[in-house]
Amino acid sequence: MADERKLTPRGEDFAAWYNEVVLRAELADYSPVRGSMVIRPWGYGIWENMQAALDRRFKDTGHENAYFPLLIPMNFIEKEKAHVEGFKPELAVVTHAGGKELEESLVIRPTSETVVYHMYAKWVQSYRDLPVLMNQWANVMRWELRTRLFLRTAEFLWQEGHTAHVSSEEAEQETQLILGLYREFMESWIAMPVLTGLKTESEKFAGAVRSYSCEALMQDNRALQAGTSHFLGQNFSKQFDLKFQSVEGKDEYAWNTSWGVSTRMVGGMVMTHGDDQGIVVPPRLAPVQVVIVPIIKGGDAKATAIHHKAEELAGMLTAQHVRVKVDRRDHLSPGAKFYEWERKGVPFRLELGPKDLDKEQVVLVQRVAPHDGPRKEFLSHVHATTMLPERLEEFQRELLANAVRRREDNSFRGITDWGEMKEILDTQGGFVYTGWSGDPAVEQRAKEEMKATIRVIPGEEFQSGTDPVRCIGGSGASRMEVVWARAY
RNA sequence: CGGGGCGUGGCGCAGCUCGGUAGCGCGCCUGCUUUGGGAGCAGGAGGCCCCCGGUUCGAAUCCGGGCGCCCCGACCA
The missing domain is CATH 3.40.50.800 (Anticodon-binding domain)
Structure with missing residues (x-):
């Protein structure tokens, strides 16, 4: 830097700007352990304001807070097949304690589905015990190879909601409720507009039947997954024997959902509103x-x-x-x-x-x-x-309006040509709307050729209005409209 | 996990090629003067030069080995 009091301008090197601004706004600092960070009072104050607003919403919709333990038996994680495959590479495992090697290793939770549904199985006997609507505020650990302050750290703070229901329909309704709640929160509090919709098979949560997400567009035109809500079906209830007796007196497996947002949202706030002078904290979040x-x-x-x-x-x-x-x-x-x-x-x-x-x-x-x-x-x-x-409220609204305008200016609808999509993603980035046949090979090819993924299959409100005819990947017919971007 | 960079007062760095006194800017402390967009002057404190070993009369500097962190690419909220 020419003047070390000044920040690297965003336009010059966005990644460098992000690191500097997070450190110099005193949001966080590096800790002695690789890939983990200290959240400083200014950053934690912002997180606390996020927590308060979300917690109120959870309570208002009938959820209760609880706390499940940090350590999970290894065999729990291994029970759900897709789940273990998804998380195994990034688990931190406790093998020794009390000066001895443990008979069974304990995993530091990467997420808590397994222990939660194990406990629900104990507490639920009848349909009268359902739904169970719980949330916990906790830290989790995923041993990432490549880390960035707030966006991806080995340990991070989040909330994880876990619910159990009598029917598939009711569980699905829950995932939608939370998705909408997240969206409303992100728009009205972080002033960060998001697209909501369904994740493709390859992008969904390990162990879910379906995942929904909130996707925001950062100032460098890369997408940030800001929150997810999962319909878990009976995948976990079957593995953890979470059964209830129905009105008809039959044994049935419960239907589950899980959903979470994390301190990553602080990073989203920084990359949505920050400028070359520093970060900009929306009034509702400002300590x-x-x-x-x-x-x-x-x-x-x-x-x-x-x-x-x-x-x-x-x-x-x-x-x-x-x-x-x-x-x-x-x-x-x-x-x-x-x-x-x-x-x-x-x-x-x-x-x-x-x-x-x-x-x-x-x-x-x-x-x-x-x-x-x-x-x-x-x-x-x-x-x-x-x-x-x-x-303060006016400023809050204006920040959202600015962010919406920026996202729209960088959204490209009705793209039908592979080369054009690549051109957009290579030069400016942003959200690219195309048709898709549903063939995972197309996703794979896009990943290899342009480092882009399908961020979301947009919900009705975000669709372009006219259904795409052809799949962006070539010959096939389009079955749905999808949004592509390079992502964090 | 591959590639690159960096480890020297609190922070940012120079010094290392060519071995000999540890230096600069910012910050910090004291005092006075100041305060409308990063204050000035004077005085002062603060350093196992990442670690271990080797070479040498002598190592921040040369050699060997380790460790750590950051950044860039494949997996992920």
Whole structure:
């Protein structure tokens, strides 16, 4: 970097920008263990806000939280065939404990389906015990070869929901409910628009019958899988003997779902809204929504008055449930503070100096300039404090609108030619909509030739309207529209 | 797992080719002056130079071996 205070611009090297901005916004730092990270208070605060919003939604839809253990017997993982094949390569295994080798190795959970359904089998006897609707907030471990802060680390935080139902229909309804809930959350809180739909066979969760996902488009035009919801059918209930007696008195296997979102969403937020000055945290997620920077000048009396007024404004904002902080550090110049808070993505800054005090005004600066106005405004104290709750919401909406526009500008519908798809993916990237016959060989070829995968078979709302006629892969007829992209 | 890079005060680096005094910028501490977009001056603290072995009177530097981390490609929320 020419100036080490500045970030590598996104356009120059997006990956380098991402690493720098995550470190310098103090979201996270590398830990002594390869591929794992420390989530620092600023990053964890954002995650906590995500958790609170999601947790409320889970509770509102009848789910309860519980906690299942970190360690899982190896033979549990091995029970479901597809499941073990999917996870075996990335398992971390405990072989020794208490100074001795264990008779049976224990796996550090890569996900908890096996132990959860083992326990459900114990708790469920009758259809009257169903549905079981549980969620847990936990850490999991997948020994990744290649890691990136938030996007892929050996250990990460997430929530995993696990449900059991009397019927296939009811379980399917649950997966859809959660998928919709995820989508609504990502749009309204992260201001990150997502496509939702079905995963292809090759991309689905190991052990699921069907997987649905939320796919977002990052600023470098690569896709990020931001959340998944799985219909597990009876795959696990059969392996773990999760049976119930039906109304008719027959023994039946329960129908399961599982679904999760992780700290990866923090990475999604960074790559959706960040700019060359730093990250941009949507107001609803921001641990600090408004930072007040007092500008001290002109003697002690004035300084006292400025600090007093800053605290008074902070009090008024707090009363309106705005998360506000007064930056009283006196060893930093105002300019240094401006840069720091912009790097950390605080939505609004209030500057309060002697001139402002005299004029009963304040300088309000939005992290990103609004489309129809200046980034900086001079407002009366009263006006500034009363309008801020609404301004935060406006900014939130604008971030979403910007992200939707960017995604649409980088979505290419009705592509019918293989070479054209490759050209798009090689040069600019983005979401490419084509027809597909359903033949996995086409996916394989795309992966090899253009490093792209089918991100999702879009739900009705995201489809182009006119059904594609031919499969992008060549001669066959199209059976469905699909969305291709290079992915994280 | 393959390819590349890097390990030197808290951070970013120079020094290594050609062995001999460990250096620069930022940060940190103290004091004074400052504060409207990364403050100035003065003084100061802080280093098993990744580890182990070898060569040498002498190793951050040369040789051998290890370890670690980051980045780029095949699997994954």
